[in-house]
Amino acid sequence: MKSFRVKIIAVIMGMMVLLEGCWDMKDINKAYLPVVMGIGKGSKEKYKIILEIPDAAGKIQFLEKEAKSISKAIDLIRTDSEKSINLVHLRLMLFDRKVVDDGIRDIIDYAVRANDISIKGMIAIVDADFDKTLYHVISPTPEISTYDFFSKEAGWTPNQSLVTIWEAYRSQNSYSEDMAVPLLQNGERTIYAFKGTAVMREDRMVGKLNREETFLYNLFKGNYSGGTIEIAENTSVLIKQSKIKHHRHWSDKGPSLATDITLDVVIAESPSGKSNVQIEKEVRDQLNRNFEMTLKKIKGYRSDVLGIGVMYRPQLTEEQIKNWKSKWFPKLEQKINVRVNVINEILIKDEAHLDQTFIR
Amino acid sequence: MQHFDPEIVQSLESGLQERFHQRSDFLCKHVVIAGEKFKAYYFRTLVNLPKTLSILNQIGIDRKNDLKWNSIHSMEVDAPVSLNELYNHLLRGKLILLGQEGFVAVIEPEHAELSRPVMSPNSENPLQSAFDAFTEDLDTNIGLIRKKMISDQLVIETRSVGSQSIKKIALVYLKGTTLPEVIESVEKKLEENAHHELTTVRDLTQILGHPKFTLIPTYISSELPEETVQNLLNGKVVILMDQFSFAFAFPAIVSDLWSTTLDVQYPLLFQQFLRTIRGASLLLSVTLPGLYVVLNSVNPELLRIQLAITVAKSREGVPYPSLIEALLVLLLLELIVEATIRLPKNIGPTITMIGGILLGQAIVQAKLVSNLLIIILVASAISNFALTSYMNAVGVRLYKYVVLVVSSIFGIWGLEAALVWVILYFASLTTCTVPYLSWSVKGKTADE
Amino acid sequence: MNKFPTIILFFLLHLASIFAIFPERMMVSASKGHWMPVAIIFLVELLVVRLYLKALSKFPGKTILDLCSDAAGKWGARLIVLPLLVFLFLEVVLLTYYLSVEIRTVLLPKTPTYATSAIFVALCFYGAWKGLSVMIRASMGWFILFMPFILFSMLISIGNFNVRYIFPVWDSQFSFLWRPDFYVGTVIFAGFLFLGMTPSHLRIRFGTAAALVGVIFLFALTAVYVPLLIFGQETAIHFQYPMLMASDTVDLEWVVFDWLPSFYVVSSSGLGLIKVAVLLSMLMTMLKQLYLPKAKNRWILAVVCLFLYAACQWIPNAKALDKFLYINSCLCLYSTIGFPIIVYLSTKWRRKEVRA
Structure with missing residues (x-):
């Protein structure tokens, strides 16, 4: 009798759980899974949020609302949409240039704080007509090409910069680093076209690097996987491998950094008659020149996008790290020395024509 | 073989008649063995009488030398004391001879052909092993194990369980390999619950005191003597039930979920x-x-x-x-x-x-x-x-x-x-x- | 006589703290040279474990409770064990709360905490009810089931490391010693107390324990440094669950699943389960042996679990959790450092008495 009663109670408890339970049960086809979120300036309110929702057929659905805060806007979208909105698969946040001018700290904080947004998503700035870029659709679109654009496994090239939400959050809080955010615009045949890199100081955009400069930026950061350098007409080399070595010095005047970059390149295109030695020299000179200019430009922005402060961390005390951006970074002396090594593994021999003349 | 008072024999006879009078396959026949008259009581369906008689006639019944009886294949002499034991013997397919002068013998006769021969397994598909499978007959099964495993450490204990219907079971284990505690616990449980009815496998697990509700079986059943031998070697206790063509190895452990002994x-x-x-x-x-x-x-x-x-x-x-x-x-x-x-x-x-x-x-x-x-x-x-x-x-x-x-x-x-x-x-x-x-x-x- | 499961349980109980509470406290307690507080904690643990095991090895077959009541009498033992009991209870409550909140935030945002913690407490009840030796046996299953997740969620984010965030490595002032968070980190000690309650044939020797502490030290270091190397100290202190965030930074194509923090929560809650269950069964044994010898195990446990469940619902927010963690750290220091020393001393006394 007693055990019977216990059983009854157990059954009732179980039923209660079952009947009341399933709090989180929401079938996957009953929710929109947006992949891209555009954050622009609203016409009436502070933010305009645009969500891009792909479906398996390759179509993209757009949902848009304006509100004073992002979560409110999403709430409004949710109210009007026929399915619920699940942000867990959000992979790209696009900021309007105008929003960035007001600072993106709050937005990044929101993205990190929201527990349904993965912090491995990317951020980028739209440096063109915001609506046009967001609503730009090329058909037929494979469902996730917006994400693939930045994926290192898919469409990323060293000419693009890339920054994830967590990196942005880190740079925002870091004493020794600033972030560089890619600038996008709608493409002609592709979804986006890469326009360059925004140099941020804290959470404001202070300058812009063009595509070549972005390439150098990536080279310096070591984010490297294959890419071409064009030297003169008809001459370009393909970078196979790059080695970067930083020599740090710290004197009373401040930090000074000498960076050796060794590039293993193969010749992709060259006019006949140009020897490897010559190409080597040209590449070296050009890269050195370009680097110098880029570094100067970045330093002019007073933004440590290259993360040099992090390199100095071993030598700094806690106090000095805290003052890095304000005190030490402006005093930084920076030199770059590029070395180029032509490894010829592409099908044509360098000295072949010499042999031919010899035979003649 | 024993001698009793003719009166007792009389009462035994009438008792038997009474007890089994509605069983149409229960017979009482007058037979002559070695020139002597006997009354044979047996179940027609279990005993092959003509064959048994011919064998008995060949040997003849030596009333004095019991040893001779025992030495002969398929013959057994016992000392029935009570009527109840006689019943049991009869039900197990024995032949009871009642002679004059209060002579009572229980004989293991030639059985009627009720068991199938040893065949290949039906419910298991061994790939690379011996293909013979257990049959229903307990002795055959034990024989199969004995044949597969020639070892003096192999212990076989036969017991009978049940009160209403009696089931013969055999407890098989390898001495020295199986943990003494395991054997002891199994024996203890069998001893304690010897009067439980045993017809199904669940009865067996209940007799062994295993929990009623288990998510996984607490035993491994197998139709293959080969597998059973491996189980024995792995230190398990095997129980064979009469008229059941599976061997049960106790206890099952977690690795039995993913390993078969034939691996x-x-x-x-x-x-x-x-x-x-x-x-x-x-x-x-x-x-x-x-x-x-x-x-x-x-x-x-x-x-x-x-x-x-x-x-x-x-x-x-x-x-x-x-x-x-x-x-x-x-x-x-x-x-x-x-x-x-x-x-x-x-x-x-x-x-x-x-x-x-x-x-x-x-x-x-x-x-x-x-x-x-x-x-x-x-x-x-x-x-x-x-x-x-x-x-x-x-x-x-x-x-x-x-x-x-x-x-x-x-x-x-x-x-x-x-x-x-x-x-x-x-x-x-x-x-x-x-x-x-x-x-x-x-x-x-x-x-x- | 295989002691392997005991070793595993020892390991898992420590990992449980490493996957909850410990790393973030260590990160907050020092602004640089984070390995130092971790190393100090483990050195202390080594010392205490040595005393504890030494005391136990003198009297094989006796649990710490026997030792205490032999040395100090029944009431003395009750007095000695009382703070330990409170500590165990608080620790269990805090861990349960912490994990249910973690589960709610990451896995089940809409499910109320009372439901998730109900399952949690029910499982721990079941485990503790079955007893310590069952838990020791189960720890192997735990190991096989959760170790892949544990290693996975610890090491998956290696690609995002920036080694230079390790600096500065030396804190010459030992400033962490003055931070209460450092002492909260001592909850990790609770993992060795169970050794005093096991049947003596399952006890491990000091050598093994020391080696284990070494391995665990490595894990603890990894747990502290993974978020540090990814986010840098300045950023990492902003996070409630730094390890969780660290595992969210990974995006690898070959990983079939997408939301990797889930795996962190899975391993962390799994480890939490075993820890709470073991601590509960210790609590039960102590209560039964010293205070309520007449009550049935099951009922003691049921009451304790009810209190545990109620207390979990009662904690209002993370701030309260913090406050209790600070309170608990004093008790923790007593139970994990003071108590083993008392046990050790009591065995010494007893030996003298025996000799005299």
Whole structure:
């Protein structure tokens, strides 16, 4: 009798759980899974949020609302949409240039704080007509090409910069680093076209690097996987491998950094008659020149996008790290020395024509 | 063979007559053996009288020298004291001879042909081993084991259990290999519950004092003497039941879920591979349906976006939540499995085809369930049958539902909780003094 | 006589703290040279474990409770054990609360905490009810089931490391010694107390324990440094669950699943389960042996679990959790450092008495 009663109670408890339970049960086809979120300036309110929702057929659905805060806007979208909105698969946040001018700290904080947004998503700035870029659709679109654009496994090239939400959050809080955010615009045949890199100081955009400069930026950061350098007409080399070595010095005047970059390149295109030695020299000179200019430009922005402060961390005390951006970074002396090594593994021999003349 | 007062014999006779008078196969015949007259009492269906008589006639009955009797094949002389014992002997197929001068003998006669010969197994498909299987006859079975395993350490104890109907069982173990505690606990339980009725396997486990509700069988049953020998070598106690063509090895431990004893016939690497596969299939068959619900409705963030979109597409238009969907198809699947098990072998494939192909195809096209679900559930069912024995598979099949329900409420946390509970349950399970989570029955190590 | 499961349980109980509470406290307690507080904690643990095991090895077959009541009498033992009991209870409550909140935030945002913690407490009840030796046996299953997840969620984010965030490595002032968070980190000690309650044939020697502490030290270091190397100290202190965030930074194509923090929560809650269950069964044994010898195990446990469940519902927010963690750290220091020393001393006394 007693055990019977216990059983009854157990059954009732179980039923209660079952009947009341399933709090989180929401079938996957009953929710929109947006992949891209555009954050622009609203016409009436502070933010305009645009969500891009792909479906398996390759179509993209757009949902848009304006509100004073992002979560409110999403709430409004949710109210009007026929399915619920699940942000867990959000992979790209696009900021309007105008929003960035007001600072993106709050937005990044929101993205990190929201527990349904993965912090491995990317951020980028739209440096063109915001609506046009967001609503730009090329058909037929494979469902996730917006994400693939930045994926290192898919469409990323060293000419693009890339920054994830967590990196942005880190740079925002870091004493020794600033972030560089890619600038996008709608493409002609592709979804986006890469326009360059925004140099941020804290959470404001202070300058812009063009595509070549972005390439150098990536080279310096070591984010490297294959890419071409064009030297003169008809001459370009393909970078196979790059080695970067930083020599740090710290004197009373401040930090000074000498960076050796060794590039293993193969010749992709060259006019006949140009020897490897010559190409080597040209590449070296050009890269050195370009680097110098880029570094100067970045330093002019007073933004440590290259993360040099992090390199100095071993030598700094806690106090000095805290003052890095304000005190030490402006005093930084920076030199770059590029070395180029032509490894010829592409099908044509360098000295072949010499042999031919010899035979003649 | 014993001499009694003729009066007692008289009373025995009448007792026998009375007790069995409605049994049409019970006979009393006057026979002449070696020139002497006897009354033979026996069951016609169990005893081959003409043959027995001819053998008896050949030897003749020596009233004085009992030893001679014992030395003869298939003959046994006993000392019946009470009527009850006589009944038992009769029911076990013995022949009772009552002579003049109060002569009573119980003789092991030639039996009627009731047992089938040793054949190849019906419910198991060994790949690389001996192909003979146990039959119904206890002695044959013991003989099979003896033949497979020539060892003086092999102990065989025969006992009879039951009060209403009596069942002969044999307790077989290897001395020195099997842990003394195990043998002791089994013997103790058999002793204690000797009067329980024993007709089914469940009775046997109850007699051995195993818990009534277990998720996994506490024994391994096998039809193959070869496997039984391996079980013995692994330190298990084997119980053979008369008229039951399976041997039961006690206690089962966790590794029996994924290893069969016949694995040792393969090269070591293959054996490891096969066991890994089975271990994986165990995990898969328990978790897959639950995982489907988790990924589909509670924690869709676990899916990659590419997959999420296709899954969402495949569920588009399915009217009910994924738990109900999964339960429906699971029910259907169980029906197919149950339907095919007892069907004659030549109809089975038809059902499989109708159920599997036609219904599966139709149900997806009718948008009643998503096709991903069908894939998942079939994978789960297949991995279920990759487990070593049907008995194990049933427990896993059952627990799958628990996992399913819990994970539909609590998502991946529920799934985890269900698995944790199973581990705790396994850890707390102890049969015949051996914890379920042991590497082997031989050593004392305990773990999974 | 296989002690392997005991070793595993020892390991898992420590990992449980490493996957909850410990790393973030260590990160907050020092602004640089984080390995130092971790190393100090483990050195202390080594010392205490040595005393504890030494005391136990002198009297094989006796649990710490026997030792205490032999040395100090029944009431003395009750007095000695009382703070330990409170500590165990608080620790269990805090861990349960912490994990249910973690589960709710990451896995089940809409499910109320009372439901998730109900399952949690029910499982721990079941485990503790079955007893310590069952838990020891089950720890192997745990190991096999959760170790892949543990290693996975610890090491998956290696690609995002920036080694230079390790600096500065030396804190010459030992400033962490003055931070209460450092002492909260001592909850990790609770993992060795169970050794005093096991049947004596399952006890491990000091050498093994020391080696284990070494391995665990490595894990603890990894747990502290993974978020540090990814986010840098300045950022990492902003996070409630730094390890969780660290595992969210990973995006690898070959990983079939997408939301990797889930795996962190799975392993962390799994480890939490075993820890709470073991501590509960210790609590039960102590209550039964010293205070309520007449009550049935099951009922003691049921009451304790009810209190545990109620207390979990009662904690209002993370701030309260913090406050209790600080309170608990004093008790923790007593139970994990003071108590083993008392046990050790009491065995010394007893030996003298025996000799005299």
